Amino acid sequence: MGGSAASTRPGTTASTRTRSITAAALTGVLLTAACTTPAPEAGPTTVSPSTTSSTTTLPRVSDGQVSIGVLLPSTGSGAQFGSPLISAVRAGVETINAAGGVLGQPVRLVETDEGGTASSASAALDSLIGQGVDAIIGPASSLNALAVASMAVAAGIPMCSPTATAIALDEYPDNGLFFRTIPSDSLQAAAIAKSAELTGNPRVGMAYIDDVFGRAFSRSVIEELSLRNLQLVNSVAVGATDSDLSEHVAALFSEEPGVIIVIADADTGARILAEIGANVSIRRPTVPRILVNDAIRMARSSQLLRDLPNRVRTQILGISPMAIPPEGAAFAAPFAAHAHDCVNLIALAAERAGTDDPLRIASGIVGVSVGGSVCQSFEDCRNRLELGLQIDYVGASGPLRLSTRTGDPTIANFQRFTFDNQGRDISGSIFDATIFRSSAF
DSSP states (O other): OEEEOOOOOTTOOSOOOOOEEEHHHHHTOOOOOOOOOOOOSSSOEEEOOOOOOGGGOOOOOOOSOOEEEEEEOOSGGGHHHHHHHHHHHHHHHHHHHHTTOBTTBOOEEEEEEOOSSHHHHHHHHHHHHHTTOSEEEOOSOHHHHHHHHHHHHHHTOOEEESSOOOGGGTTOOOTTOEEESSOOHHHHHHHHHHHHHHTTOOEEEEEEESSHHHHHHHHHHHHHHHHTTOEEEEEEEEOTTOSOOHHHHHHHHTTOOSEEEEEOOHHHHHHHHHHHHHHHHHHOSSOOEEEEOGGGGGGTTOHHHHTSOHHHHTTEEEEEEOOSOSTTOSOOSTTHHHHHHHHHHHHHHHHHHTSOOHHHHHHHHGGGBSSSEEEOSHHHHHHHHHTTOOEEEEETTEEOOBOTTTSSBSSOOEEEEEEOTTSOEEEEEEOOGGGOOOTTO
């Protein structure tokens, strides 16, 4: 039996979030004991992963010290992407502790390796729960977030992901415990549809990866296209393991679309683009505008992208959440600013609640991101809280304005990108964020 579980957001007037959680999960909540090991006077305490299982811990006892768990990739192929995020989290905690910490105590940081699979992320999350963290930053992967979020929900611990964009997370039954500083793909779908509209050609074809990510994303794109009176003339599902994509792309071109949208991960997206290139080289005198999602830019320097005919490459326009703040900002690595913002949201919510209790931290995260006195640093925001003010934390990644319904940004900057002749992605102009508000919010 499902039921609605609303979270109280102090200081907000918008309706509470309506994601539901099963009664069985609610009655089976496992509250873990917080670690009482004191932290050093300066800098975060970094704790090595433990083998303790969350299923054997006692009910949590508040110890007055905020403990933040890190669930991001630090080894393997994901380390290149995850390491800058981890560094941004550490920098955020160091800045907070230098300013006196949270609740008068230094923030304790517990790091684990998300790894590259759901099983590795699950083991890492179990370790964090067993070590009594009060909130978690991560996972980085949308698929991992979908796979393991139920563990954090059952333990009553809030999670903040800086990079998991999957639409399937919009309505995840999280009991008000899952947050993002990166916009959902539902906002990106609106940006892609708007870009298609700006081409002036109403006939749109779409190829998407046939998995939980691609199916949800494609449905959102279709909804946004219909709002703009654009005609979807063909939609082709591509399996990640499909070896020959020639028939898929032939079907994509069969209705002569003026715009092609490609929604996929980096590998599948590069293969779709390569097949489009082969098809165009053989049969097409002209090339439609090709719009691609942000994940495809991670295929940078792929041989498939380097080998694209120039007349195809120049027609590709990518749409991505603004991964890197403007020049001169504190964080240069993609999405590092979003990881930093997770730290500050958690810390400020704890300050506002006056406790390290995870559920009360969760209930305050939205409230410190919207509708108050604008502030941009932990110390400035905390000072305003101490004066009794409602605050609107504007993060390193920009304004957040988290939704009371989904816990996701309701407004976001999007950036165009293209590929050069070496397959490298090149950032371009920035969209006006105010026009990309999805009906999902």
